[in-house]
Amino acid sequence: MSAESRWSGRMLVIGSILASLALVGAYLAAGGSSYEPEKVQDPCQPRAWSDPQTLGQIANQFTISALDGAACQLGVSREVLARALATPEGRERFKKRYGIDDEKLAKAIRAGLVRAIDDAEEAGALPSLFAGPLREAVRNIPLEQAIEIVNDAEGFLGNAESFLGPAQSLLEQFLP
Secondary structure (H helix, E strand, O other), X not given: OOHHHHHHHHHHHHHHHHHHHHHHHHHHHOOHHHOOOOOOOXXXXXXXXXXXOXXXXXXXXXXXXXXHHHHHHHOOOHHHHXXXXXXXXXXXXXXXXXXXXXXXXXXXXXXXXXXXXXHHHHOXXXXXXXXXXXXXXXXXXXXXXXXXXXXXXXXXXXXXXXXXXXXXXXXXXXXX
């Protein structure tokens, strides 16, 4: 190996070390040494609804509220529960880790759905005329359907609106 090749190799190693030190210095200068993750919000505390305008925005806030309600009942964070409900495997791991059976999980998710309906009604995002029947509908639904509603609130709310929509206009004509 020639002296020039060795010198090039050494310069490459020195350059890499200097680049690494510059990267670490930039990280520290940007406050990287004091990083703390944001605290997870307590799911038992009410969360204010913004002013949702579209069905998608209402569904998003409905899902957050339902997950908060269920997570509060189960004593876990909303984020942990959301990950658990994403897949059947995740749900099984969650149930095993926290010692929760299907009955307890179903009860908590139903309570979360009722909370979400209450929150949506209070925020004016769901007419009272819809809220009562929806509340009754979710109180005894099977676990799989409850999870489906949490995972697809937009479909659930859209179906409820299309089903109850004609009835609402009729009732509004006859009610004071």
